Amino acid sequence: MANEIEQLQPQGLWHYFAEICKVPRPSKHEEKIREYLISFGKSHNLETINANGNVLIRKAASKGYEDAPSLLLQAHMDMVCEKNADVDHDFTKDPIVPYIDGDWVKAKGTTLGADDGMGVAAMMAVLADDSIEHGPLECLFTFDEETGLSGAKEMPEGILVSKYLVNLDSEDDGEFCIGCAGGVDTTVTFTFQPQPVPAGVMFFKVTLNGLQGGHSGSDIDKNRGNAVQLLARFVNTLSAAMPVSLAAFNGGNLRNAIAREASAVVGIPVAKKEQIRVLANLFLADLQGEYPNEPGLKLSVDSLVEDASSSVIDSVTAQNLVAALVACPHGVMGMSQDLAGLVETSTNLASVKMNADNTILVTTSQRSSVASRKEEVKNKVAAVFRLAGAAVSHGDGYPGWKPNVKSAIKDILVESYSTLFGQTPTVGAIHAGLECGLFLEKYPDLDMISCGPTLRGVHSPAEKVEIKTVEKFWLLLLDVLKRMKSLK
């Protein structure tokens, strides 16, 4: 029985969306959807290529469009699989059940997979319909976008012929994206010698929490407090006032999240036990003045039993650790010169973890839409920790996509949208990763843009797509296909 969403307009797109809802496609388990797309291409007599796990389907130009430049449409075939706790659903075999809820389409108890099933279904509808006018087309379905950008990373060199790319993975009608940030992780290891607890020392647990945290890309410009850095600052202030032995320091969690909580165990002379509370209150008052946007911020000092710790971190390592955490850059390092309001470069001091093997692991991550600035901030963070005697290593990272405000494909989409809907779309960029950045590595001449219908609640069971924007997305796509004729 056909699903009710197949009654919606545009019928072709909704038909294929209903079809792929039946095909399992969790990230890293794309076998079934890959096979499905390959047999779709072949059954329509289209050139179909398995490009290192990505599926590339080519369609020749329709009559009169033979001289238009080739256009690459692209979407990812995998989806995030999240469900409500009370829902019995096996994403590796059960179908997604979409339904209409007012102006939106949702799924019963699970993610909908409109991210990026909308892009996948749109490309299939274009490929299947011979009445659509278009130049030479390449449709690329990538795998594992959601958990590693793996398909884009694995894309072979020299296979794509198009110079123009429209990525169909954006989430807001009327907002086009022409740039993203690249990223890299910098991981730091301190090794310490455990020392006996000095005589006459009393231990306190100092906890800084109640901060908002947030995403290290999209929230980095909101001037939120970083629990790790603020706590290090307090321990540093304390050390200026009295001898401090550090027994533990932990804080933060995910590398792409701003640290919300951190705690340290410090030993101080018993005679100073009142002074630590006074200093903590003064410090908290300072922070409240600096962060009016963090009303939940708390700094608590709890006395621990005398032998709370059997050893402490050697004083040289402890001082180096605290100094490096204070000195480590965190937050926005530069704004874009091309797009107003866009963060160009940032770094996140993400977490500190003390391990049982006498090491302390500090995790940081850097982002920039400009490759050389990503290198710069990565090396800046590394330099701080190397000065402090720590070992530093970097992940492979992923490249960014520097916004090109002179993009020809951007002009086509903006003109098309304005003409069709009588409204000027916005053109921006995001301070997070997208597949487009990776395509540029092997295809540096690509002129790219990203668009899509309006999605909300993405990556959660609340995911939904706004029906009327799907029709606009489709009309835009058809019009852009025709307008490609005007490009060289």
Ligand SMILES: [Zn+2]
């Ligand atoms: Zn997506």
